[in-house]
Amino acid sequence: MKFSQEQMERYSRHIILNEVGVKGQIKLLESKVLIIGTGGLGAPAAMYLAAAGVGTIGLVDADAVELSNLQRQIIHSTKDVGKPKVISGKETINDMNPDVNVMTYHEWVSSANITDIIKDQDYDFIIDGTDNFPAKFLINDACVLLHKPFSHAGIIRFSGQTMTYVPGQGPCYRCVFLNPPAPDLVPSCKEAGVLGVMGGIMGTIQASEAIKYLLGIGDLLNGRLLVFEALDMEFRTVKLAPRTNCVVCGENPTLKDLIDYEQRACEL
Amino acid sequence: MKIRVNGNEVLLEKAVSLKELLTLQQVRTPEYVTVQLNDGFISASGFEDTTIDDGDVIEFLYFMGGGQGNEIQPRTNGEVFQAHYLK
Numbered sequence: 001m002k003f004s005q006e007q008m009e010r011y012s013r014h015i016i017l018n019e020v021g022v023k024g025q026i027k028l029l030e031s032k033v034l035i036i037g038t039g040g041l042g043a044p045a046a047m048y049l050a051a052a053g054v055g056t057i058g059l060v061d062a063d064a065v066e067l068s069n070l071q072r073q074i075i076h077s078t079k080d081v082g083k084p085k086v087i088s089g090k091e092t093i094n095d096m097n098p099d100v101n102v103m104t105y106h107e108w109v110s111s112a113n114i115t116d117i118i119k120d121q122d123y124d125f126i127i128d129g130t131d132n133f134p135a136k137f138l139i140n141d142a143c144v145l146l147h148k149p150f151s152h153a154g155i156i157r158f159s160g161q162t163m164t165y166v167p168g169q170g171p172c173y174r175c176v177f178l179n180p181p182a183p184d185l186v187p188s189c190k191e192a193g194v195l196g197v198m199g200g201i202m203g204t205i206q207a208s209e210a211i212k213y214l215l216g217i218g219d220l221l222n223g224r225l226l227v228f229e230a231l232d233m234e235f236r237t238v239k240l241a242p243r244t245n246c247v248v249c250g251e252n253p254t255l256k257d258l259i260d261y262e263q264r265a266c267e268l
Numbered sequence: 269m270k271i272r273v274n275g276n277e278v279l280l281e282k283a284v285s286l287k288e289l290l291t292l293q294q295v296r297t298p299e300y301v302t303v304q305l306n307d308g309f310i311s312a313s314g315f316e317d318t319t320i321d322d323g324d325v326i327e328f329l330y331f332m333g334g335g336q337g338n339e340i341q342p343r344t345n346g347e348v349f350q351a352h353y354l355k
Binding site for chain 1: 275302304331332
């Protein structure tokens, strides 16, 4: 692969980094990252990965842009309200960096489609930018079963958390959280609220993890849960214990089929 | 005795069980909290029988979604448990 003059200039601040260089930039251009959820977390992750020159970016989301999304989902603009998020996201990325090939999947992930979506471009790394626990467990299980690395993140109010799963190198999301909270124990669902920047902070950490994984540099958040409290402005990493009896990634896994957990419909 | 809970030092007058600690720390939805004690996870069925010792390091890990709206609400008051990090 040869760089054009334009690419040399576009990626010059990457290329001068010893850890990236021309080789690393070529690696990024040849890499494929799938982003599930094009919202608070997925939007900033997608934008930075696109700017970085990740050659193929897949966007999965069945939603359309709403006005209330724009407080944090910065890949979408006022003119995009009503448009499918994956289309709006693709347009923003295409405007920003023509080197990026954007794949769109205008659907929710489920046990019926997630394997095919991940296999569609044989993605190298997956970013979980979803907002609900059934999807988070589904993504975890699918990635474990397909031996794919992924980044989990969650945000609420002024708090965020993120961890990275690398096959065979530390616990998965299910090791830590076991099962989604039971829907019958959830009394109601309504907007809990989140500071807009939380998605930016945690989503760009997810993008950093993807880039580090693709380049093979640094230490990832595998085996560690990073917890961020914006009000205290404190980051803390919790070293995660191994769970050898994990049903999906443990020594004797029993979970072989993906599960569609019940998602209580939002009454708002 | 001195223990650490989510990175913060906590002083206890006497030895307590993990279940009592969850109450003392006002964790409102203990059934949803992942508890890590020193280097291992403690399952919910073991909360009562686990005694907290001097120097123990405890992490309460909370579910966190995406801030999109489908978040879990507490049963008792306006605070969302995922955000209920301990001081």
